[in-house]
Amino acid sequence: MMKTLQVALDERSYPIYIGDDLLSRPELLTSHIRGKEVLVVTNETVAPLYLQKLLDGLTNYRCEAVILPDGEEFKNLTVLNEIFDKTLASQFSRHVTMIALGGGVIGDMTGFAAACYQRGVPFIQIPTTLLSQVDSSVGGKTAVNHALGKNMIGAFYQPQCVIADTATLNTLDDRQLSSGLAEVIKYGLINDVAFFVWLEENISALRNRDQDILAEAIERSCRDKADIVAQDELEQGVRALLNLGHTFGHAIETGMGYGTVLHGEGVAIGMVMAAELSSAMDWIQVEDVERIKKLLLAAGLPISPPEVLSSEQFMNLMSVDKKVQNGKIRLILLKAIGQAIISDDYSPDKLAALLT
């Protein structure tokens, strides 16, 4: 069974296909490829598992593949250039379609490469991790990291379609699955308390990879995200809510060195920190903070920041994040479970206390 979700962005609208074994249905893919040139971008972990299966469905195209090293620490301009090297060495024109086969790093890099190659070529996402299926496949944010900040160099660029094959989650290790669950839980916290409750009830089934439950979690997450993105594609306003946990989380990821703490792990810790600051401001009840921690722990996620990060490092790292406006850090905080707000109306002292 396949679910189809349409992301509504005027002429940049596109479908997300969610279901079991969709890689065996190449027509989903080929109906979105214009021209005859295809570059598949994947990594060393995913290539042995799914690359051949993908290429088998594309025999009518001139296909090339570039296989990148696996990990957030390779999401930079230098490795991005390997995509351009391969595209140009293959003499692909501005009518090439780029396909991202992999997790969030591959999706972010392929999307950004597609946005820049000859000033823009079409691309398709085939996310193979839970994190990328619920997060980076919706919203068109593409980027690479800089040594001084995460996702600092990028573009808003929408894919032609997204194919989320839940069968690929069977090869995902437990830590990566949990990392994805952090983003799933985030949607409940932002504006969907019913989904949060559903997650509390189904967290074990999700960790046990029940395919139907996973598909439902992916669909609800993508729908929640797509609703927000459709209101604010370029993040001038409400879209910033999706950054819940991310300003803290990015600081942790950057400060620890990319790849040490997984993205979802950073977000999980960041959501707890956002909840604790919200609680210190009397915006959310202490019991709700405990409920959030309990669900994250049940999902196999960390809830405390690494002790090696000093509060000074933390503040410096948070200051370069994109949520800063004229020197003041805007944070996403919680008025309740299912009610996130964008705010710079918090006590700086309470933020400082949280970081020490």
Place this chain on the structure above:
Amino acid sequence: MMKTLQVALDERSYPIYIGDDLLSRPELLTSHIRGKEVLVVTNETVAPLYLQKLLDGLTNYRCEAVILPDGEEFKNLTVLNEIFDKTLASQFSRHVTMIALGGGVIGDMTGFAAACYQRGVPFIQIPTTLLSQVDSSVGGKTAVNHALGKNMIGAFYQPQCVIADTATLNTLDDRQLSSGLAEVIKYGLINDVAFFVWLEENISALRNRDQDILAEAIERSCRDKADIVAQDELEQGVRALLNLGHTFGHAIETGMGYGTVLHGEGVAIGMVMAAELSSAMDWIQVEDVERIKKLLLAAGLPISPPEVLSSEQFMNLMSVDKKVQNGKIRLILLKAIGQAIISDDYSPDKLAALLT
């Protein structure tokens, strides 16, 4: 006296200010700066001449400057990253305005950096060469080069405004001035025979840097280009006419190594090659080819390709250019002076003969 030309691109419309000593009028600039953060990007040649003057008008802003090496050979991802280094080290937010102070290379790199930094920040162009005043300041094409092709990595991204100060042309060397004249002559060839005739009459005055004549040439060039860009911002059709001479020219620039042949020199040679192929196809008269060569020579430009480039190298270099569609090279050719066409309807044998 100052002329103002409006480039009409809906909500991305912007003004071009053309006139003498506009750097002494900072209000032109500041009326287009939002926020309080400014990064000036310039190069080693231009910085000693105009950077301080620019900064003197921006005392109310937190300004930083990054000074790049000068030359097309530095227009790559590695040097681009120096802009991001400086921006991040300065802890500039997504509300920073980037100002390009320099020629086409600085404009292209700053525009692309602005398009990518935190997925897009505002930028302003202050072109200080004739080439950049008549070409890269209109149209929103930004890019860096790749070892395998020129301008292969970039974005369409419009500035807030362009300030073309003709006084800056007084410090330009003769070869650079001539390089700019190649693009000026191009507009006459594409669709403005009256301008071509005017250029034949005024070419000496232009080389002698008559300020009024220069200002008129810049205004007419920008207007011609803006008219075409307004019809086709993303180069799906008619905008390709602006590439007259460029497919040949890029091959020469890339093949000789960036910086050996100036951009305008490559374009001049490329326009002669386009004219000669058009003449071989009986589309343009032999006398018109001679008229074109005569004007280019009078402008101080080369008209013959470097002999070291083999025809095979030429074809390979042209094949990676952006004008290729499903393996066939589309060229901009001439039906007459002032009547360029986009065509793949030429004889491949005649093209091959031209390259040998």
